[in-house]
Amino acid sequence: MSTASFSPIKTIAKRELSGYFSSPVAFVFIVIFLLLAGFFTFMVAGFFERGEANLSAFFVWHPWLYLFLVPAVGMRMWSEERRLGTIELLLTMPVTPWQAIVGKFLASWAVVALALALTLPIVITVNYLGNPDNGVIFAGYLGSLLMAGAYLAISAMTSAMTRNQVVSFILAVVLSLFLILAGYPPVTNMLVQWANPLVVDGIAAFSVMTHFESIQKGVIDSRDVIYFLSVIVFALFTTGVILRAHRAG
Amino acid sequence: MINVRNIKKTFGPKIAVNGISFEVEKGEVLGFLGPNGAGKSTTMRMITGFIPPSGGEITIGKFKMNDQPIEAKRLIGYLPENAPSYADMTVLGFLNFAAELRGLQGDARKRAVGRAVEMCFLETVLHQSVETLSKGYRHRTCFAQSIVHDPEVLVLDEPTDGLDPNQKYEVRTLIRRMGEKKAIIFSTHILEEVEAVCSRAIIIDRGKIVANGTPRDLKQRSEHAGAVTLRLLDGSAAAVKGTIDGISSVDRTVVISESPLTVRAYPRKNTSSDDLSRALGEAALRERWQLQELHIEEGRLDEVFRNITLPDTAAAAKEASK
Ligand SMILES: Nc1ncnc2c1ncn2[C@@H]1O[C@H](COP(=O)(O)OP(=O)(O)O)[C@@H](O)[C@H]1O
Ligand SMILES: [Mg+2]
Numbered sequence: 001m002s003t004a005s006f007s008p009i010k011t012i013a014k015r016e017l018s019g020y021f022s023s024p025v026a027f028v029f030i031v032i033f034l035l036l037a038g039f040f041t042f043m044v045a046g047f048f049e050r051g052e053a054n055l056s057a058f059f060v061w062h063p064w065l066y067l068f069l070v071p072a073v074g075m076r077m078w079s080e081e082r083r084l085g086t087i088e089l090l091l092t093m094p095v096t097p098w099q100a101i102v103g104k105f106l107a108s109w110a111v112v113a114l115a116l117a118l119t120l121p122i123v124i125t126v127n128y129l130g131n132p133d134n135g136v137i138f139a140g141y142l143g144s145l146l147m148a149g150a151y152l153a154i155s156a157m158t159s160a161m162t163r164n165q166v167v168s169f170i171l172a173v174v175l176s177l178f179l180i181l182a183g184y185p186p187v188t189n190m191l192v193q194w195a196n197p198l199v200v201d202g203i204a205a206f207s208v209m210t211h212f213e214s215i216q217k218g219v220i221d222s223r224d225v226i227y228f229l230s231v232i233v234f235a236l237f238t239t240g241v242i243l244r245a246h247r248a249g
Numbered sequence: 250m251i252n253v254r255n256i257k258k259t260f261g262p263k264i265a266v267n268g269i270s271f272e273v274e275k276g277e278v279l280g281f282l283g284p285n286g287a288g289k290s291t292t293m294r295m296i297t298g299f300i301p302p303s304g305g306e307i308t309i310g311k312f313k314m315n316d317q318p319i320e321a322k323r324l325i326g327y328l329p330e331n332a333p334s335y336a337d338m339t340v341l342g343f344l345n346f347a348a349e350l351r352g353l354q355g356d357a358r359k360r361a362v363g364r365a366v367e368m369c370f371l372e373t374v375l376h377q378s379v380e381t382l383s384k385g386y387r388h389r390t391c392f393a394q395s396i397v398h399d400p401e402v403l404v405l406d407e408p409t410d411g412l413d414p415n416q417k418y419e420v421r422t423l424i425r426r427m428g429e430k431k432a433i434i435f436s437t438h439i440l441e442e443v444e445a446v447c448s449r450a451i452i453i454d455r456g457k458i459v460a461n462g463t464p465r466d467l468k469q470r471s472e473h474a475g476a477v478t479l480r481l482l483d484g485s486a487a488a489v490k491g492t493i494d495g496i497s498s499v500d501r502t503v504v505i506s507e508s509p510l511t512v513r514a515y516p517r518k519n520t521s522s523d524d525l526s527r528a529l530g531e532a533a534l535r536e537r538w539q540l541q542e543l544h545i546e547e548g549r550l551d552e553v554f555r556n557i558t559l560p561d562t563a564a565a566a567k568e569a570s571k
Contacts, residue, residue, distance in 0.1 A: 011349040015335070022337045022378075085333030089394070092297040092329075093350040094322040247300045249260040 074155025183207025474548025
């Protein structure tokens with residue numbers, strides 16, 4: 001692949017980023033994410049009372065925080081282009097649809113990455129208070145970022161389906177919730193009473209929960225990384241299919 | 250530059266474009282006329298590669314849109330219907346973005362954006378965000394985007410829609426000037442615009458081309474085309490009509506108004522308008538009419554347009570009766 005195919009991606013990503021920051025979307029997302037993450041970690045999970053030198057009280061909330069916050073970031077990705085009609089400009093430029101899809105996706109991912117980077121003070125705190133395993137913490141961040149990427153790709157996909165941001169948001173939340181619940185222990189424990197445990201495990205293998213928790217343990221297993229990357233690739237590919245179908249009429 | 254061969258587009262059961270073919274060379278401005286819903290925008294969307302045709306082939310320069318979309322799109326500048334733009338960007342930011350996507354960098358980009366800004370009179374709003382602009386400026390911003398890379402092909406979907414008369418005039422002048430070196434297609438339903446700007450016009454109706462020619466050719470299809478109109482200072486309508494009816498090259502005569510007395514004479518088949526006007530001139534001398542005006546009607550585009558396209562309601566009735 002030549003560098004020429006990356007330059008439109010960069011241009012599109014840059015425009016998207018400026019869009020996130022010229023509207024309140026990025027700021028609202030970052031502030032609410034930090035507030036909620038802080039609230040759950042310190043007030044609900046009792047980070048200090050636990051007396052543990054790790055960040056599990058912090059990461060455990062991420063699947064649920066992202067469930068609502070990430071679709072809020074991603075919901076406008078394509079629906080806004082369709083509503084404004086700018087999709088007609090964008091896709092008649094000399095860029096391929098996948099360059100546009102990837103560019104927009106990367107920009108939204110950068111917004112989430114920035115929010116995550118702003119939680120670094122908590123890493124400093126645990127290092128100050130105790131002797132944490134920073135490898136495990138790094139794995140936690142990596143898992144969290146990958147999970148956010150998966151949610152975002154799903155939001156990209158649902159935003160391509162409609163020009164209405166609210167519909168796009170709701171669809172993304174429902175799909176993401178499904179990906180969480182398929183491997184959420186209270187749900188899987190219930191399912192085991194009805195279905196063959198092998199089937200339940202099979203379904204759970206498709207869940208972000210299973211893979212997120214596995215990475216949280218501090219082992220970066222390639223299967224978990226591949227899982228998240230496949231969700232991203234699959235959802236972005238589907239985004240392209242939806243956009244093409246929409247244009248073909 | 251633009252070669253469209255038998256393109257079709259269906260949306261479910263609806264046939265929006267039904268076998269359209271034409272060519273546009275550099276130095277030509279092709280006007281695309283037709284009632285609402287005729288398929289103008291759909292055709293333009295296919296030419297610019299936004300939607301794939303259900304059949305047929307589009308070639309831009311030497312690139313087939315289907316096989317080499319990126320190369321083909323590089324040659325085109327496009328102003329979509331309603332001139333969309335990113336509301337949250339400034340005019341300058343938007344034009345820089347468009348220029349960058351067109352592969353312009355650094356100084357080349359600056360020069361290109363500067364030129365487009367100057368051509369579209371956007372200097373005063375450069376740092377304003379698009380959503381705060383008036384419709385005319387928003388329109389010109391999107392127009393500027395379409396010419397930023399000085400494309401060989403320009404596709405403009407209703408470029409003067411929503412502009413005030415001065416802005417319309419400016420945009421037409423701009424199109425005509427650029428038409429000297431580019432291949433331009435633009436759609437409109439304003440007929441004077443076609444006469445003012447186009448070297449050729451196509452009228453489409455319900456997805457098909459119903460007329461194709463220079464504005465002059467098209468006007469000659471008008472029923473008045475070739476008739477000769479006289480205006481007299483005085484004289485009685487009946488007497489004048491009687492005299493004219495007696496001329497051998499006259500088919501029929503219509504009195505358009507009594508005061509000032511205006512009469513229109515239609516030539517017989519196989520008689521040229523020149524012969525008719527000469528005969529009328531001679532009659533005027535002979536009868537000592539106080540002739541104020543005598544001219545050959547060129548025909549009127551709006552009339553041609555009305556005659557060969559069906560209004561929405563008639564089209565709907567026709568569909569229903571099938
Ligand atoms: N995406 C679409 N889906 C369904 N029908 C469409 C679509 N786009 C256009 N049409 C229909 O195709 C016809 C031609 O539309 P259009 O090309 O916009 O006409 P014009 O630009 O000449 O007014 C219209 O009847 C319109 O309703
Ligand atoms: Mg239209």
